[in-house]
Amino acid sequence: MAAARKVHPPKFNDITGAIRALAMDAVQKANSGHPGAPMGMAEIAEVLWINHLRHNPANPKWADRDRFVFSNGHGSMLIYALLHLSGYDLPMDELKRFRQMHSMTPGHPEYGYTAGVETTTGPLGQGITNAVGFALAEKLLAAEFNRPDHEIVNHYTYVFLGDGCMMEGISHESCALAGTWGLGKLIAFWDDNGISIDGHVEDWFTDDTPKRFEAYGWHVIADVEGHDPEAINEAILAAKAVTDKPTLICCKTIIGAGSPNKAGTHDVHGAALGDAEIAATREHIGWKYPPFEIPAHVYQAWNARTKGEGLEKLWQNKFAEYSKAYPQEAAEFERRMRGDLPEGWEQHVADLIAKTNEKSESIASRKASQNAINGLATALPEFLGGSADLTGSNLTNWTGARHIHGKSTGNYISYGVREFGMSAIMNGVALHGGLLPFGGTFLMFSEYARNALRMAALMKQRVIFVYTHDSIGLGEDGPTHQPVEQTATLRYIPNMDVWRPCDTVESAVSWVAAVERKTGPSSLIFSRQNLAFQKRDIAQIADIRKGGYILSEAANGQPKAILIATGSEVGLAMDAQKALAQEGIHVRVVSMPSTNVFDRQDATYRAHVLPAGIRRVAVEAGVTDFWHKYVGLDGAVIGMNVFGESAPAGELFKHFGFTTENVVNTVKGIL
Helix, strand or coil: CCCCCCCCCCCCCHHHHHHHHHHHHHHHHHCCCCCHHHHHCHHHHHHHHHHHCCCCCCCCCCCCCCEEEECCHHHCHHHHHHHHHHCCCCCHHHHHCCCCCCCCCCCCCCCCCCCCCCCCCCCCCHHHHHHHHHHHHHHHHHHHHCECCECCCCCCEEEEEEHHHHHCHHHHHHHHHHHHHCCCCEEEEEEECCEECCEEHHHCCCCCHHHHHHHHCCEEEEEEECCCHHHHHHHHHHHHHCCCCCEEEEEECCCCCCCCCCCCCHHHCCCCCCHHHHHHHHHHHCCCCCCCCCCHHHHHHHCCHHHHHHHHHHHHHHHHHHHHHCHHHHHHHHHHHHCCCCCCHHHHHHHHHHHHHHHCCCCEHHHHHHHHHHHHHCCCCCEEEEECCCHHHHCCCCCCCCECCCCCCCCEEECCCCHHHHHHHHHHHHHHCCCEEEEEEEHHHHHCCHHHHHHHHHHCCCCEEEEECCCHHHCCCCCCCCCCCHHHHHHCCCCCEEECCCCHHHHHHHHHHHHHCCCCCEEEECCCCECCCCCCCHHHHHHHCCCCEEEECCCCCCCCEEEEECCCHHHHHHHHHHHHHHCCCCEEEEECCCHHHHHCCCHHHHHHHCCCCCEEEEECCCCCHHHHHHHCCCCEEECCCCCCCCCCHHHHHHHCCCCHHHHHHHHHHHC
């Protein structure tokens, strides 16, 4: 431990000793993991989980439970120990299988694997950002559903985070917003141990963190003795007393506390202690029990089942009274927390798509997207929209949207220029339940947010990412803003559905598909420029939901080639079809707004759309490699594998070969 840090060591006991023992034993058995944070945060965890956290291990999905987020997820044995000890469905055998194949105790906490884990953490900074989303959802739902003398939404979001989370830029983005929004139910504990993997952090992390958070508008409690239960408890009580600001509790700790020879050094951060040091630690902390053995009195001290069932029963009684006084609101709250769609949804959607088709508008698909949002918002009070400072360009707002201004509530957020923060906050909102978040930026800037998109897909969350200005078609802003590889790489994210619609009807259908999808996120990609409306019959409109379909059959019904296109290039393919027909070459046009969805269709349908033996040309204003799986070795791809240029959109499309003439010649070339 660095000499300048004056931190009083813990007074060891069996209650916190259980955490330290489980952490060091599980990491040792796996020969992999991070024992330092669990051992250093044992007292903070003890006070929070035993004295303050409102939860019911028998029902991890209780709607009004407190949320606990372990942002420094590399120290995952801490949360696994807490869940096991307090009575969650996490047997000791699973702790023994820490970091092993298909165990309930993976290397970093994963949502859906372990009961009680609220979000997947590990990529540092995203846990605290998800927590901002949790706390925001709590505040918005409380404002919407609570009534005088009937508080059915009233819970805290607690976060553990370390120096690494503080260093990541995303923490600046999200924590600044948390202060602006006045999220008084958000309480974060900073494990200020002065150590990261490279050693003592004073050479690369010298921020005045308390001042930084004060500048964000947080309530900051500095210099808390992180191994003193009384000091920790007083800090939590002080945090709860401040209701209009989030609180940061700065806990001075010793990483690996309890290890007599390695505590306070980076040696204990991310490696097993070793048999000799574990034996020495057992003696040092007075832990008399063999590996993975917890005595009855320790289980009794930690067990939260009886208390948790009582807390949930009290809430259920409150909700029963609320239901009598406000039956419609109660039913709506339950629907929203289940994630169900509203009654009459199918008819509402059918009417919207029929109306869109009847209008036959040739407009930018970003405008078509806004029209779809307007049409859906009347049926979806759970919509929580937003944009990363591009509302007027993304067109993500709608008639009746209420902006969240500072600490006032609403259903539309101007996130500022914070694409990564926006995306990870939306993940937290979705995880909390009760709201359906979507947020927009330019497609190019999905790059800033990429890891949050990946986490949404990994956790299978219903989050809608809206991306406009989808290609060189945005024109004069030039190559820094012209996405070339982004659409293809988004499609490569497992469990991400990507839609790039070609007109108003496909735009409406893509929105409906994203809203209805409960098994993962969707990326909706829209144009800046106007796109021609495409005429379809009822069967074709239905087939849009399959991701790819025959938009225009060859005039003679026997296509010599197939043109596959998405977005703005569908219109180009249609023009090329007409030009080729004049030369006696009849081709089919397939619109493929979502390759991900098309790939999930059965083989019979896919073969119907793309039959074997007919040569194919794919057309998309982006990188070409992605499309070779559809066109094969004897087909061709019209795309671009270079960056764009600054010029009007029409000139750019001509310069890069997105012309009727080039498509016609390419088809002739493969024939």
